[in-house]
Amino acid sequence: MSATTIPSNTKWWNGGRSPFNISYGKVMMWYFLMSDAFTFGAFIISYATLRFSMNSWVDANQVFNAFPGLHGADLPLAFVSLMTFILIFSSVTMVLAVHEGHNMNRKGVEKYMLWTILGGAAFLGCQAWEWTHLLTGEHFILSKEGVLSALNTTPSHNPWGIDHVDKSAVIGALPKASPELLTAMIHEHNHAFNAQGVGTAQLVEEATKLVNAGTVHVGSQGPPAFGSYFFGITGFHGFHVFSGVVINIIMYLKTKLGHFDQRGHYEMIEKAGLYWHFVDLVWVFVFLCFYLV
Amino acid sequence: MSSHSAVSSPEITLAPKHDNSGVKRIWQVFTLLSVVTIVELVMGYAMTKQAGWVEKSSALGMFFVGAICILSVAKAYYIVGVFMHLGGELKNFRLTIVTTLALFIWFIAAFLMDGNSWKNLKNTNAGSREAPKTEQIIPAAVDKNAKP
Numbered sequence: 001m002s003a004t005t006i007p008s009n010t011k012w013w014n015g016g017r018s019p020f021n022i023s024y025g026k027v028m029m030w031y032f033l034m035s036d037a038f039t040f041g042a043f044i045i046s047y048a049t050l051r052f053s054m055n056s057w058v059d060a061n062q063v064f065n066a067f068p069g070l071h072g073a074d075l076p077l078a079f080v081s082l083m084t085f086i087l088i089f090s091s092v093t094m095v096l097a098v099h100e101g102h103n104m105n106r107k108g109v110e111k112y113m114l115w116t117i118l119g120g121a122a123f124l125g126c127q128a129w130e131w132t133h134l135l136t137g138e139h140f141i142l143s144k145e146g147v148l149s150a151l152n153t154t155p156s157h158n159p160w161g162i163d164h165v166d167k168s169a170v171i172g173a174l175p176k177a178s179p180e181l182l183t184a185m186i187h188e189h190n191h192a193f194n195a196q197g198v199g200t201a202q203l204v205e206e207a208t209k210l211v212n213a214g215t216v217h218v219g220s221q222g223p224p225a226f227g228s229y230f231f232g233i234t235g236f237h238g239f240h241v242f243s244g245v246v247i248n249i250i251m252y253l254k255t256k257l258g259h260f261d262q263r264g265h266y267e268m269i270e271k272a273g274l275y276w277h278f279v280d281l282v283w284v285f286v287f288l289c290f291y292l293v
Numbered sequence: 294m295s296s297h298s299a300v301s302s303p304e305i306t307l308a309p310k311h312d313n314s315g316v317k318r319i320w321q322v323f324t325l326l327s328v329v330t331i332v333e334l335v336m337g338y339a340m341t342k343q344a345g346w347v348e349k350s351s352a353l354g355m356f357f358v359g360a361i362c363i364l365s366v367a368k369a370y371y372i373v374g375v376f377m378h379l380g381g382e383l384k385n386f387r388l389t390i391v392t393t394l395a396l397f398i399w400f401i402a403a404f405l406m407d408g409n410s411w412k413n414l415k416n417t418n419a420g421s422r423e424a425p426k427t428e429q430i431i432p433a434a435v436d437k438n439a440k441p
Binding site: 019020021022027030034037038041042045046048049050051052053054055059061062065074076077081084085088089091092094095096099102270273274277278280281284285287288291292293 | 315316319320323326327330333334337338341342343344358361362365368369372373375376377378379382383385386389390393394396397400401404405407408409411412415416
């Protein structure tokens with residue numbers, strides 16, 4: 001900013017007007033977002049510190065390799081790329097809405113706010129799908145104590161340790177496994193199998209065959225902190241996206257009702273925009289820490 | 294500069310500049326962010342087990358990880374500077390934000406080094422003390438033969 005545009009006798013720090021030449025509301029939105037950046041920063045740095053302290057961590061590309069509608073596909077980074085581009089695009093439509101607001105073009109603001117809301121909703125839908133996929137997808141695990149179980153990914157369970165544990169260890173643990181678990185193992189690759197009236201010995205025999213053939217994969221447990229950090233941080237971010245969508249819907253309705261035209265300016269759209277871009281900004285780092293590296 | 298009064302608050306004494314070059318700039322930044330994201334994804338994909346092109350722990354892998362981090366900061370710079378329009382605010386205001394965020398340099402460095410040190414201590418016995426000798430823990434006063 002060139003100093004020549006400011007009258008030389010302006011007493012910026014004497015009160016009554018903003019020394020920063022922006023409204024109180026915008027300054028406070030900036031400072032709120034700065035404090036929020038430190039909250040997110042603390043969460044992500046805590047995660048990174050723990051990860052740095054471990055000899056091995058979860059391979060994100062094994063965890064996030066699914067895509068809706070493509071069952072059994074092994075596509076690392078695909079779905080999260082889609083989510084990232086949805087969010088970048090909704091950031092662009094938001095900044096276009098702010099631009100239309102500067103030009104006092106109500107129809108333009110309405111159009112771009114709707115696109116932004118749609119983008120936010122699409123992102124939340126993607127996240128809901130991803131969470132459901134992790135929370136419901138069960139994986140066979142052999143614990144250190146030699147106990148077999150089927151684990152989903154939750155804040156306290158992490159089935160993403162070693163990909164394949166030693167076959168002989170799995171076969172040794174099969175006779176101790178519950179008939180339900182054995183049936184689930186067999187069903188995963190042989191849907192026609194009828195467990196009705198089949199004895200445990202036969203289930204063990206059947207499962208042993210599948211393990212030997214390499215069709216049933218049994219892994220080990222990963223660090224349990226993975227789930228709490230993943231669901232905690234993406235959940236906190238998702239909550240920001242959700243509140244951003246709610247704020248944007250309110251802004252859309254206020255635009256439609258002509259509140260900003262009556263007021264003579266569209267500054268509220270700018271403030272909502274600051275919040276929305278911040279959500280996109282945080283995603284850049286969530287994407288970096290949980291999916292890319 | 295648009296013809297209408299752009300003063301949006303009595304606190305503001307200077308009308309912000311508006312012209313239609315803004316839209317062009319927005320799409321430029323969108324293209325830039327998309328290209329940077331694609332570059333990040335290509336480097337990230339190269340390091341996946343599925344692709345298996347680059348080992349993450351190799352020198353090239355380390356370079357990729359560093360490059361992805363720097364590119365992420367570059368994306369943040371453009372989002373904050375252009376989309377959030379911080380680049381267009383007064384310098385003093387920019388400084389109140391940027392200098393505060395500089396705390397992150399310490400925050401990240403200190404904690405990651407701490408995590409790394411924690412790992413090293415766990416892997417070696419560097420941080421452990423010698424276990425005290427058994428004789429030292431048994432209180433001298435306990436004497437089975439002593440009669441009250």
